[in-house]
Amino acid sequence: MRVTETPDHLMTTATSAYAYPLLVKQLLVNSLSVSAGQEITYRGDLRYTFADxxxxxxxxxNALASxxxxxxSTVAVMDWDTHRYLESYFAIPMMGATIFTVNVRISAQQIAYTLNDARADVLxxxxxxxxxxxxIRGELKHLREVIVASDDAPLPxxxxxxxxxxxQLVxxxxxxxxxxxxxxxTRAAIFYTTGTTGDPKGVCYSHRQIVLHTLATATTLCAPRxxxxxxxxxxxxxxxxMFHVLAWGMPYIAVMLGLKIVLPGRYQPDALLHLKKTERVTFSHCVPTILQMLLDAAARDAHDLSGWTMIIGGSALSPTLCRAALEQGIDVFAGYGMSETGPVAALSQFAPDIDSAGMDESVRRRCxxxxPVPMVELRVVDAQMNDVxxxxxxQGEIVLRSxxxxxxxxxxPEASEALWAGGYLHTQDVAVMTPDGYVQIVDRIKDVIKTGGEWVSSIEIEALINELHAVEESAVIGVQDERWGERPKALIVLRPHASLDAHDVRAHLLGHAAAKRISRYAVPEVERVIFVAAIPKTSVGKIDKKLLRQRFE
Known part of the structure; x- marks a missing residue:
């Protein structure tokens, strides 16, 4: 009889040893053991425990299997942030099916395209x-039937x-x-990101990737003292x-750690602030536009925002907005990632002594x-993929491995190969890196303004314009210019009842140019400072610079 020996470089494994695959269901193991009585609430109206x-x-x-x-299979979900969505985050992938989180803010035609491309058969x-x-029912090629989710039980x-x-089904x-x-x-989730050209692109994540993202991000968030x-x-x-990049993966972290979870439904500032108070919310994440809405509503109605930690992502956290949040008691800091990166790739955490260095340094570091978080290889490279x-x-482009x-x-396949050219995921974000490993994004490659032989950061100009108290928000884009190639154009939304003119804006920016903070080429001419009622946003709350360039080209 021939005996097979285990090579020395391999581990001896018992035939009955459990391999423990990294599956979404494993994120429930610890919380059910130690936090079974912890609470999940939907708007403060419905409450149940982790065991429930x-x-x-x-x-x-069982309902889906029936x-x-x-x-x-692929099961699509179109809902607000509810207990139903959280249940779908787990039940669907745990069955071996794929959850498709439908972006409810894109057009009906794009929704039809994504439902067809994902081959969703139940919604x-x-x-x-x-x-x-x-x-769009006539355009849907694969959808067999729908399950209606309603806070009011009767079927419409x-x-x-x-x-x-x-x-009723559940x-x-x-x-x-x-x-x-x-x-x-196995594929666990799919959602679609709307790019600058063409149809929405489907982004997929496996069980292994979701579990590793959960562990890496939780490790980083829990590490500081x-x-x-x-x-x-x-x-x-x-x-x-919850339709956007799995709510940045944070619900999986909250469940794994056994946190009390408050699901707010629709995002209405007064309702969010009410839940913050009544449920004693301490940790959230959002885009800058939502944070600004919360700050305005809180200031109007004298809400106490102290004790609230908040990650800001999606677009740059401006120093002005950061300072306003800190003054209202929010421990606010930036996070970085994109739909294709899990999404969390970096977080702006820092040692406690930074706060003692003064407000200016605290704001600078938070913004x-x-x-990079653990297991993320983040490089800033030139066009030849050399580290800058x-x-x-x-300056260089951020490229990633994780x-x-x-x-x-x-x-x-072609877009996938372009995304991963040279074996690194290309973010299209232009950034600098400090000696101690902190990264600062300068701009998106497509948003950098090339003028007078220099590259000008639209993000930097926006942050300086937003310093003006009368400014609610701003967007800066490059427009064609016969002499300089491109010139910056600033679009500004003023606060209610505030007054400001283009000469004030230009004078403010020229002051920064004189102090050598920005180039004089970064200062738009008076006629290129435009006041508007609103700035268009994408379906996930980012400033839609593609649309602005088309409108003002």
């Missing part, structure tokens, strides 16, 4: 969005094929669904839509892009 949550996840899986959902849809689905009248109402099911093990590289951190006693409320000097001045970056765009 696990039972409802089993019931939802409608023909199997491993390999969980909030009753508010039924008219959108009815308007609709011409769609309805499987039933979410709560509550009627047993909770003993057996979530089997499978390959950790004080400030810019997350801990088990925090009360978590997402203010980044930086930050340092880490001197805080040399075990949880998307490997490519769904059904778009």
């Amino acid at each position: 949550f696990r039972r409802r996840v089993g019931q939802l899986a 409608r023909g959902v199997r491993a390999g 969980i849809v909030n009753s508010e969005f039924l008219p959108v689905i009815e308007s 009248c609709t011409s769609l094929t309805i499987a039933g109402e979410y709560e 509550s009627a099911m047993p909770d003993d669904f057996v979530f089997e093990d499978f390959d950790e590289n 004080s400030g810019q951190r997350l801990h088990r006693d925090d009360v978590y409320m997402p203010i980044t839509p 930086m892009t930050g340092r 000097p880490r001197d805080g001045r040399a 075990p949880y970056l998307t490997p490519g765009y769904h059904n778009q």
